[in-house]
Amino acid sequence: MKKGLFLAASLLVSSLSAPSVLAASEEVNVYSYRQSFLIEPIMEKFTEETGIKVNIVFAKKGLVERLEREGKLSPADLVLTVDISRSIELVEKDLVQPVQSETLEGNIPAQYRDPADQWFALTTRVRNVYSSKERLGKLPTFNYEDLADAKYKGKICTRSGKHPYNVALISSMIVAHGEAETKKWLEGVKANLARKPQGNDRDQVKAIKEGFCDLSLGNNYYLGKMVNDEKQVSWAEAVEINFPNQANRGTHVNISGVSLTKYSPNKDNAVKLMEFLSDDVAQKMYAEVNYEYPVKPGVALSDLVASWGEFKSDPVSLAEVAKQRAVALKLLDEVKFDL
Amino acid sequence: MYSRLSLSWITSSWAVSLLLVFPVLAIIYQGLVPAQALFQHLMQTVMWDYILNTVLLILGVGILSAMMAIPAAWFMAMCDIPGRKYLQWALMLPLAMPAYVVAALYTELLDFAGPVQGALRDLFGWQSAQDYWFPNIRSMGGAIVILASVLFPYLYLLARTSFLEQSDTLMHSAQLLGKTRAQAFWRISLPLARPSIAIGLSLIAMETLADFATVDFFAVNTLTRAVYDTWLGYGNLNAAAKISSLMLVAVVLIIGLERFSRRKQKVFQKSMGQETKHLIKLLGWQKWLASAFCWGLVWIGFLLPFLMLIYYAYSYFEQSWTEQFVRYSLDTLLLAGVVALIACVIAMLVGLFRRLHVRRGSDIPARLCSMGYAVPGTVLAIGILIPLGWLDHRLNEVVEFFGGTGPGLFFSGSILALICGYLVRFSAIAVGAVEGSLNKIPPSLDMVSKTLGKSSFNMVRKVHIPLISKGCFTALLLVFIESMKELPAALILRPFNFETLATYVFEFVSDEMIEYGALPAIVIVLVGLIPLIVLSRSIEQH
Numbered sequence: 001m002k003k004g005l006f007l008a009a010s011l012l013v014s015s016l017s018a019p020s021v022l023a024a025s026e027e028v029n030v031y032s033y034r035q036s037f038l039i040e041p042i043m044e045k046f047t048e049e050t051g052i053k054v055n056i057v058f059a060k061k062g063l064v065e066r067l068e069r070e071g072k073l074s075p076a077d078l079v080l081t082v083d084i085s086r087s088i089e090l091v092e093k094d095l096v097q098p099v100q101s102e103t104l105e106g107n108i109p110a111q112y113r114d115p116a117d118q119w120f121a122l123t124t125r126v127r128n129v130y131s132s133k134e135r136l137g138k139l140p141t142f143n144y145e146d147l148a149d150a151k152y153k154g155k156i157c158t159r160s161g162k163h164p165y166n167v168a169l170i171s172s173m174i175v176a177h178g179e180a181e182t183k184k185w186l187e188g189v190k191a192n193l194a195r196k197p198q199g200n201d202r203d204q205v206k207a208i209k210e211g212f213c214d215l216s217l218g219n220n221y222y223l224g225k226m227v228n229d230e231k232q233v234s235w236a237e238a239v240e241i242n243f244p245n246q247a248n249r250g251t252h253v254n255i256s257g258v259s260l261t262k263y264s265p266n267k268d269n270a271v272k273l274m275e276f277l278s279d280d281v282a283q284k285m286y287a288e289v290n291y292e293y294p295v296k297p298g299v300a301l302s303d304l305v306a307s308w309g310e311f312k313s314d315p316v317s318l319a320e321v322a323k324q325r326a327v328a329l330k331l332l333d334e335v336k337f338d339l
Numbered sequence: 340m341y342s343r344l345s346l347s348w349i350t351s352s353w354a355v356s357l358l359l360v361f362p363v364l365a366i367i368y369q370g371l372v373p374a375q376a377l378f379q380h381l382m383q384t385v386m387w388d389y390i391l392n393t394v395l396l397i398l399g400v401g402i403l404s405a406m407m408a409i410p411a412a413w414f415m416a417m418c419d420i421p422g423r424k425y426l427q428w429a430l431m432l433p434l435a436m437p438a439y440v441v442a443a444l445y446t447e448l449l450d451f452a453g454p455v456q457g458a459l460r461d462l463f464g465w466q467s468a469q470d471y472w473f474p475n476i477r478s479m480g481g482a483i484v485i486l487a488s489v490l491f492p493y494l495y496l497l498a499r500t501s502f503l504e505q506s507d508t509l510m511h512s513a514q515l516l517g518k519t520r521a522q523a524f525w526r527i528s529l530p531l532a533r534p535s536i537a538i539g540l541s542l543i544a545m546e547t548l549a550d551f552a553t554v555d556f557f558a559v560n561t562l563t564r565a566v567y568d569t570w571l572g573y574g575n576l577n578a579a580a581k582i583s584s585l586m587l588v589a590v591v592l593i594i595g596l597e598r599f600s601r602r603k604q605k606v607f608q609k610s611m612g613q614e615t616k617h618l619i620k621l622l623g624w625q626k627w628l629a630s631a632f633c634w635g636l637v638w639i640g641f642l643l644p645f646l647m648l649i650y651y652a653y654s655y656f657e658q659s660w661t662e663q664f665v666r667y668s669l670d671t672l673l674l675a676g677v678v679a680l681i682a683c684v685i686a687m688l689v690g691l692f693r694r695l696h697v698r699r700g701s702d703i704p705a706r707l708c709s710m711g712y713a714v715p716g717t718v719l720a721i722g723i724l725i726p727l728g729w730l731d732h733r734l735n736e737v738v739e740f741f742g743g744t745g746p747g748l749f750f751s752g753s754i755l756a757l758i759c760g761y762l763v764r765f766s767a768i769a770v771g772a773v774e775g776s777l778n779k780i781p782p783s784l785d786m787v788s789k790t791l792g793k794s795s796f797n798m799v800r801k802v803h804i805p806l807i808s809k810g811c812f813t814a815l816l817l818v819f820i821e822s823m824k825e826l827p828a829a830l831i832l833r834p835f836n837f838e839t840l841a842t843y844v845f846e847f848v849s850d851e852m853i854e855y856g857a858l859p860a861i862v863i864v865l866v867g868l869i870p871l872i873v874l875s876r877s878i879e880q881h
Contacts, residue, residue, distance in 0.1 A: 029835060035846060055835040061571040062717060062831045069724045073731055073748050162572050198477050198558035200851060210451040211467040329573055333384040339560055
């Protein structure tokens with residue numbers, strides 16, 4: 001056992017002396033809510049151009065909380081978010097700092113960045129409604145409100161109501177209609193569900209293909225992903241993509257964003273990376289690789305996304321939407337949406 | 340009766356256990372702050388559903404795994420059935436499978452688009468999902484089956500060891516007294532194995548309580564999900580800590596039940612002297628049925644999912660075999676090995692402390708070490724970050740006070756945080772296994788060695804350690820495999836540019852691209868197999 005102890009001790013020491021994250025100067029540390037394989041090609045391009053190494057920690061949950069705990073010792077420089085409310089949360093918890101950069105201001109239209117420069121959107125993504133090609137066809141006049149219409153009883157599929165994408169959509173409903181009305185709507189949607197909320201946005205499209213339901217909620221880029229996946233292309237072919245509320249306030253749009261942490265140890269490099277992400281090369285990659293809508297005006301959409309046509313987006317301030325997040329979560333519990 | 344233990348032993352037992360329990364205390368402390376509106380809102384709306392689901396899941400998994408493990412363990416220990424030589428270790432294999440990977444694979448297999456339903460549709464000419472009924476794998480039932488089929492080996496291992504250690508003479512006596520084999524099983528074997536069964540079931544119950552990835556994948560709303568939602572959705576650590584405290588209560592209940600079930604019961608049954616085990620010969624159909632039952636378990640929990648993984652890994656090999664993949668594999672292996680060794684040392688420290696230091700309260704360190712097992716990984720991660728973060732801040736202040744440059748996040752930002760997290764989480768397994776074998780050493784052996792003038796240290800070295808080596812080995816093995824598979828704490832605690840294979844695989848699974856994660860998943864499984872093979876060898880030698 002002594003041998004074992006010695007082995008354990010020496011292994012421990014050797015693993016501790018592994019390269020520290022604090023050492024080299026030419027690097028930038030990123031906490032990412034975005035899946036790393038989506039952004040790695042973009043980061044590689046950045047390293048290629050600048051020689052700055054990008055270190056990433058990816059997690060779907062808990063990064064803000066980790067940043068909070070680490071305080072001023074945090075090694076993180078940037079946080080990448082996939083949802084406006086996360087960006088706002090960073091600001092509210094005082095974990096980020098403003099960035100004054102002409103490049104950022106030039107690249108990102110005012111509506112897509114914080115007036116106080118504490119968060120910046122990099123792409124926008126649409127919360128679409130997918131409909132069965134075979135059973136419903138294209139729905140040009142569909143509204144989110146119609147999801148509660150009794151005629152769709154047992155026809156609707158969605159992922160968990162508590163997923164940030166759905167929470168943001170519900171928050172935007174609260175902004176548009178108030179809390180009481182939205183609760184009624186949520187009850188209606190819940191009553192129409194074909195099955196308990198589960199899986200991700202792609203699963204819902206798959207469920208439409210398989211005949212479990214006719215309508216689903218899903219972000220636009222998933223369709224692009226599915227079209228280019230050997231196995232999933234048949235799911236994609238079974239649905240039409242719809243942009244709801246075109247006759248009134250417009251379709252709900254969310255953002256993916258970036259913020260500079262309050263105690264960023266590699267601030268210069270971090271700002272360089274932010275600027276790079278907002279600029280042509282990265283924006284084009286976001287559009288081409290991930291089928292999102294680039295925020296920088298003039299950057300071309302991918303052909304597929306462009307083929308879905310122009311649409312009107314809900315002009316409501318995203319900060320207003322994010323403010324309703326807690327109410328939206330509360331309503332979800334009250335109607336037991338996921339249960 | 341016993342001489343005093345050295346002071347350093349006493350202090351280190353207490354110190355280690357207090358260190359291990361600290362993160363749990365940090366969470367309880369957070370949970371003690373008076374209830375806020377949010378917690379009350381949760382109690383009024385969804386909390387009872389969460390609690391009910393959790394209870395149902397634990398009961399379901401417990402009952403189903405008992406139905407799987409106990410017969411299998413008994414067949415393996417007592418009966419001569421076809422394929423016994425392979426089965427006795429094959430039945431351990433499901434332990435190496437991460438539950439969420441199995442969940443994802445069975446979903447591929449059994450959902451509407453999967454080959455099973457496809458074949459049924461072809462066979463019966465059904466057109467759509469409306470034409471027939473098929474159980475939905477993404478449900479409470481599905482979660483129970485999946486969790487039980489990968490967790491039952493915990494119980495199998497412990498029950499089998501217990502059956503094996505039962506002296507043959509007892510069975511012979513029963514037969515001499517005219518009892519049938521079934522009667523002997525119910526009245527002798529099973530009651531004698533009860534302590535091990537209770538430990539096995541409580542391990543399974545706690546694993547089930549802490550599972551996040553599987554219930555999340557299957558959309559079953561348990562307390563673990565409630566903690567996640569509350570902490571990471573509502574952003575309310577206080578309410579999340581309260582729910583975690585609820586879960587701690589559940590664990591105390593489980594452990595209490597386990598202790599209660601074997602109160603006043605001490606089993607000393609080490610077969611003395613040279614005894615050859617006589618295996619029961621089953622009748623023709625009986626032995627084939629028993630064999631089929633055991634192979635069925637191996638197929639469900641291991642072979643079938645493993646074959647699927649191999650198929651995917653083969654089909655997607657080019658995309659999966661990367662430099663990253665190789666590095667993550669080596670890192671994970673090292674990490675799990677270190678954790679397993681330390682956990683074993685801790686288990687021996689507190690286990691022997693309890694045995695040798697016969698005073699009121701001497702079992703407290705062992706109990707304290709076991710508390711972290713109950714805390715779901717994500718919450719535990721926060722419990723780890725609170726004290727380690729505090730240490731880091733103080734350390735930096737001190738260094739900076741003397742004019743130096745602070746080392747940054749030396750504790751909480753390094754692999755140390757992850758090692759601590761795993762130790763807090765998995766020491767319970769090691770403690771349970773080591774304690775189980777320590778309890779089986781008759782106290783008379785201690786007395787004899789004392790009479791012969793051995794010091795405590797020499798007694799431990801010459802008597803206890805050789806006798807508990809099997810238990811230690813089981814402990815090492817279980818902790819190693821658990822650390823390889825651990826997910827939620829790793830997601831939060833891992834330092835920059837560090838992935839465990841589990842986090843790497845989960846990234847693919849959560850995006851429903853298990854095909855790409857198949858190769859790393861196979862590595863988790865295969866590496867988990869190495870200790871299983873070693874273990875089965877050592878079992879054969881004994």
